[in-house]
Amino acid sequence: MKWHLRGGRVLDPEAGLDARADLWIAEGRIVAVGSPPADFTPDRTLSLDGLLVLPGLVDLSARLREPGLEHKATIASELPAAAGGGITTLVCPPDTLPVVDSPAQIEHIQRNAAAVAGPRVEVLAALTPGLRGEGLSEMAALRAAGCIGLSNGLRPLANTLILRRALEYADTVGLAVHLHPTDPHLSAGGCAHEGAVATRLGLPGIPPAAETAALAQILALVEQTGARVHLCRLSTERGVRLVAQARRDGLPVTADVAMHQLLLTEADLEGFDTHCHVLPPLRTERDRRALVEAVATGEIQAICSDHQPHDADAKNAPFPQTEPGASALDTLLALGLQLAARGELELDTVVARLTTGPARVLGIERGTLQVGHPADLCVVDLHRVWTVAPETLRSQGKNTPFLGRRMQGAVVHTWVDGRLVHSLETGD
Amino acid sequence: MTPSHTPTPTSALQLTDSGRLRHFLTIEGLPRTVLEQILDTAESFASLGGPAVKKVPLLRGKTIVNLFFEASTRTRTTFELAAKRLSADVLNLNVGAAATVKGETLLDTLRNLEAMHTDMFVVRHADSGAAHFIARHAAPHVRVINAGDGRHAHPTQAMLDMFTIRREKGDFGRLCVAIVGDILHSRVARSQIQALRTLGAGCIRVVAPRTLLPAEVASLGVEAHVDLDEGLRDADVVIMLRLQRERMSGAFLPSEHEYFQQFGLTEARLRRARPDVIVMHPGPINRGVEIDSRVADGGRSVILRQVTYGIAVRMAVMSLALGPDAPGGAA
8 A cells, every 4th residue: 555644743763854744655665755756646645743753663572472371462462552552573582382492483473473463573582492591492493484583581591601602503593692681590589679679678689790790791702702692671780881891892782671671660669569570670760870871872772662461360469479571562652752751861862762773683674764664654642641551551461560650642553564553543 | 359550558558547557567657656556555455464464355256367378386376365365266377388379379368268257367478578468459348467478577576576675675765776697588677677766766786797688788777787796785685586597508608606606696795785685586596596595594585575575566456457446447
């Protein structure tokens, strides 16, 4: 279908564009921005006066829970939620049941995703079989099946020799490795930032050193092997500094942060709010500010949702017994807009870290609205106000720390490869 | 079964709109007046008819369930005695931890017991926040008393310790209190510190090797010491904590022997404290590990008096939360 999107404010950080402009889409691609293409007859024209047009969001980590954990969420439940949040590419980690460690698993996910109107799904396959950390996955076969990278999920490798070999072999087949910098021993049994709040509430702590010790180890191995590594979910000020230094030293590393880490701190655990049980844990205000600053400077290239939908029972227990993670697809963009509205980040920075930043991490030609690029985009009404509640969340997972919070800004339309996959308005 | 969207702040959960005790989950956030009311009420029970507290009909017709997910003898027994002396019906339930690894089972247990018209749960659980969880999910008329949750809180133990200190020492303002031992894992220490602060203790010290001190311990409002002699200097009250055997295997300490050498309370070391010092211990004591028998059984020890006072203090807490004057608790 050919589209003419008229009169919106187009914000494309990669193109350096923030202006009222028309957009023309044909055959799944952007064919013109600003001035109309020759001989173009649109099938549909949409008037976007007063609305914001953004490149589609690229989310580096969203769990779809399929296969095996369908009581938490399914591909069919989560992709519409992602589209409703303006996400046009999402990356799912391999920690499903069974683990994504074979081509068949990748094909299964891709087949089910293709049947649902929503974002493109990229799969991270298991770095080690069963995520056990004991040997190497058949990485060449996984690559051939279409995975975009490798990950060991939330299970850090305890054995540095296996990690070294895994990095070398991944580099051999040309796949990036996404690693969570968490020392398995220093974090064992912990469920909250080791600090004043955990001390008072008596919650077993996870010290910042669990992150920095793992980072130092990973960075040493990147220096040794030259392998391409993406560092997932930074949470500490010291961790941010280590990664920034490594990048200045020329190491091929990138990093992301979960959106909730930019808004919440250990103080939000007060009253044992199990929705704030996330890993890595919510840390101090000083850490939060350092993460926001790193997003501003680009030392952190991407903000992700770190979407982890759960069934109600998973959060309905004493805090340490609950499963970590928050449902986050529905709120990703709105929370980013909140950071901009508060003046903590510039709007174009927020958009860049949600679009072109993660696209570059993945090495895909997405996250921008320049002519010739795939037509992945969303339209945002900055004046639309909504409240986070089970009934307003499209995700099957209702486990968000932001329940009851008022959000300003909602996605009105989302296109993936030129196909409208989400729209709040029917007809035109 | 649906959890509330935003957890109620602890203070709102524990007190009724008129500021009366509803649940007793933690000392934190409770005003001094409420703590003093507990102590005064306990005093009235303790002075009833000499050494043995007589039975009073305050909670006649009420059903109290002792819901213990973690083993306990002393605490459960004193809660049971306290409930019986208030004329309540008591049911003891020792639920193995294995049967309740999942939250849904805990909620199911709760619903089943509520269906038996329970008026109060006395809860002990290995996880921090368990009592909050139960209070938040219990029916509106049900009261919850925390009998120890993970490392978080053990408020009735702290109140019986405060009761002991007040009886032995009077005013808190002049007192220097040293708490010695495994502060990191101790719910008792956390509740004691909060109670001492609320009641205005002059100085609160914690004494332990760094492996057994929690992160940012000073944020609790205490002075931290890693040297026992310094920590004991001129103390009016010394509270020894029980050392769990598993701390050796967890690499917190090299050995019981070395711990006793460095942090064990002996008569010689106790001389650093004031001559009229009292020595307390929440029990059960490990003789020769954290405390020498001569101190535990000596003239400065009030350890057995703590146990006796425990009944009066628990009667006070139960009657305040559920008694005739309590909202929703009218006979």
